[in-house]
Amino acid sequence: MNRPYTIIVSEVTIDGKLTLKRGVSSKEIMKFMDEEAIRYLHQLRAKVDGIMVGAETVRTDNPFLTVRYAEGNNPTRIVPTSRADIPLDANILQKHAPTIIVTTESAPEEKVKQLEEKVEVLKCGDNEVDLVRMMDELYKKGIKKLMVEGGATLNWKLIKLGLVDEIRLIHMPFIVGGKDTPTLVDGEGFQSLDEVVKAKLRAHFVRGSHLITEWEIKFDD
Numbered sequence: 001m002n003r004p005y006t007i008i009v010s011e012v013t014i015d016g017k018l019t020l021k022r023g024v025s026s027k028e029i030m031k032f033m034d035e036e037a038i039r040y041l042h043q044l045r046a047k048v049d050g051i052m053v054g055a056e057t058v059r060t061d062n063p064f065l066t067v068r069y070a071e072g073n074n075p076t077r078i079v080p081t082s083r084a085d086i087p088l089d090a091n092i093l094q095k096h097a098p099t100i101i102v103t104t105e106s107a108p109e110e111k112v113k114q115l116e117e118k119v120e121v122l123k124c125g126d127n128e129v130d131l132v133r134m135m136d137e138l139y140k141k142g143i144k145k146l147m148v149e150g151g152a153t154l155n156w157k158l159i160k161l162g163l164v165d166e167i168r169l170i171h172m173p174f175i176v177g178g179k180d181t182p183t184l185v186d187g188e189g190f191q192s193l194d195e196v197v198k199a200k201l202r203a204h205f206v207r208g209s210h211l212i213t214e215w216e217i218k219f220d221d
């Protein structure tokens with residue numbers, strides 16, 4: 001199987017949270033992000049072929065996922081959603097950039113048709129999006145370098161399946177707390193030290209008031 005080189009890029013608070021509370025847009029915490037850090041994020045977007053977020057991030061944050069604070073082209077926006085549950089007025093369905101909605105054979109036909117009138121729809125899997133197959137299909141479509149901007153559930157699934165090569169974190173200098181608040185990686189979590197995914201710190205530097213860390217996933221042990 002071929003797959004894109006995949007980089008998770010995320011803003012995280014000191015306590016590892018992605019947002020203020022479950023159901024609240026991460027745009028709230030991003031209000032505290034310095035211009036230099038926003039530029040870093042958009043420079044990364046300009047260097048990849050595709051940019052992916054989970055469907056819940058679309059429903060909660062309604063992002064554009066375009067390059068606005070750096071020079072360069074917009075990558076293709078990709079959203080896995082098992083039931084094709086994307087609001088028809090979502091910003092990612094507007095024509096700023098190409099978009100691929102990845103769904104399943106069991107998604108409601110009428111909704112799939114409505115989405116197809118606006119963007120490309122790809123079916124991978126019967127009931128849940130088969131992320132391994134999705135990656136193979138995306139690679140065939142020319143997505144060789146992919147950036148994933150969350151959320152916590154999609155991050156977990158991709159990491160668990162060994163589909164992530166790098167993680168880049170923009171650290172937000174505050175603490176939000178909350179045991180139900182999404183963290184960088186949610187899901188059921190690994191059950192033993194043998195299973196945990198190890199990473200090597202490749203770089204760390206400061207942009208404005210933000211520490212940025214870049215991690216390479218170690219596949220060999």
Ligand SMILES: NC(=O)c1ccc[n+]([C@@H]2O[C@H](COP(=O)([O-])OP(=O)(O)OC[C@H]3O[C@@H](n4cnc5c(N)ncnc54)[C@H](OP(=O)(O)O)[C@@H]3O)[C@@H](O)[C@H]2O)c1
Pocket residue numbers: 009010011012017018019021022023024025026027053054055056057058060061080081082083084085128129130131149150151152153154155157182186
């Ligand atoms: N700080 C940041 O950088 C950042 C970035 C992104 C998001 N966030 C925050 O993270 C939160 C959303 O995270 P989340 O964990 O709730 O959701 P998420 O990871 O954004 O989306 C998960 C959804 O993706 C869809 N999906 C389809 N196939 C899947 C598969 N095989 N595996 C996993 N997901 C699949 C499912 O929706 P269907 O039911 O449609 O199938 C699932 O509910 C929001 O609060 C957002 O603000 C923060």
